[in-house]
Amino acid sequence: MNLPNIDLEELKKDREKNHAERMKFIDMYTDWLKKTPNEIWSKQHANFIDSGITIVNSRIINKKSEKI
Amino acid sequence: MEFSFQNKKIILNKTLSELDNFVIRFTKLLDHFNVKYVIVSGYVSIIFGRSRHTEDIDLLIEHLSFEQFEQLWKNVLIKFECINTDDPKEAYHNFLTENVAIRFSEKGIFIPNIEFKFVKTDLDKWTLDNRIELALSNSTLFISPIELQIAFKLFLGSEKDFEDAKHIYNIFKDHLNKKLFGEFLLKLRVEKIAKQVLS
Numbered sequence: 001m002n003l004p005n006i007d008l009e010e011l012k013k014d015r016e017k018n019h020a021e022r023m024k025f026i027d028m029y030t031d032w033l034k035k036t037p038n039e040i041w042s043k044q045h046a047n048f049i050d051s052g053i054t055i056v057n058s059r060i061i062n063k064k065s066e067k068i
Numbered sequence: 069m070e071f072s073f074q075n076k077k078i079i080l081n082k083t084l085s086e087l088d089n090f091v092i093r094f095t096k097l098l099d100h101f102n103v104k105y106v107i108v109s110g111y112v113s114i115i116f117g118r119s120r121h122t123e124d125i126d127l128l129i130e131h132l133s134f135e136q137f138e139q140l141w142k143n144v145l146i147k148f149e150c151i152n153t154d155d156p157k158e159a160y161h162n163f164l165t166e167n168v169a170i171r172f173s174e175k176g177i178f179i180p181n182i183e184f185k186f187v188k189t190d191l192d193k194w195t196l197d198n199r200i201e202l203a204l205s206n207s208t209l210f211i212s213p214i215e216l217q218i219a220f221k222l223f224l225g226s227e228k229d230f231e232d233a234k235h236i237y238n239i240f241k242d243h244l245n246k247k248l249f250g251e252f253l254l255k256l257r258v259e260k261i262a263k264q265v266l267s
Contacts, residue, residue, distance in 0.1 A: 022227070022231060023231070023265070034238075034239065036069065038069060041082075042082030042117070048119060049087050049114065053180060
């Protein structure tokens, strides 16, 4: 199998850029949170958090069903 | 986001997620049996709006005798199950007193789960003694002091931890005890990384 050429320096730059973008996102997101009423941000946030729990547990339940 | 933060007490009224309700259902049992605990995990940042999922909620618990633990165990197992073992003696002697956490989830639901361990270090004990009361809608939780939470996340050092630290810092930066925060940055040797991540 032919493996691709890997430019580690380029990957490191991309990683740093990605990190900086993530940090910038957190600044933007927390700015929005701080100026948004609790009833609005927390409803959106609860939907997001609950969707993750539902997805994970439905996967576990499906795997159990497959074994049975 | 509207909240108040005074005298080691935060008041936050918000729409609770299922994760919040799960934690409240568990910690109410601890409160009922007068077991002192403090939440120390990334869940602290999630309560305050951090947009990420988590599979576990880390709780530090005051040291209990086996009799105290067994009484709590019997009542916890009415609605929860222990992922590690179904034997309270094993949970206590082979896990908790050996400084290994046990995990509780609601019956038949693997995730999320509570990571339950006794305080061990001086830092653990300080965290428990200086826990912050969080009045969360109609319930009460106890969380790690915010200054320590941020500094410790910087110490842990993964990308996720840095993001958690920045999130909590941004939310609480006008409410922090600057002296205490500075001391924890110094003690955990994370002053340099704090400047990079939090600025």
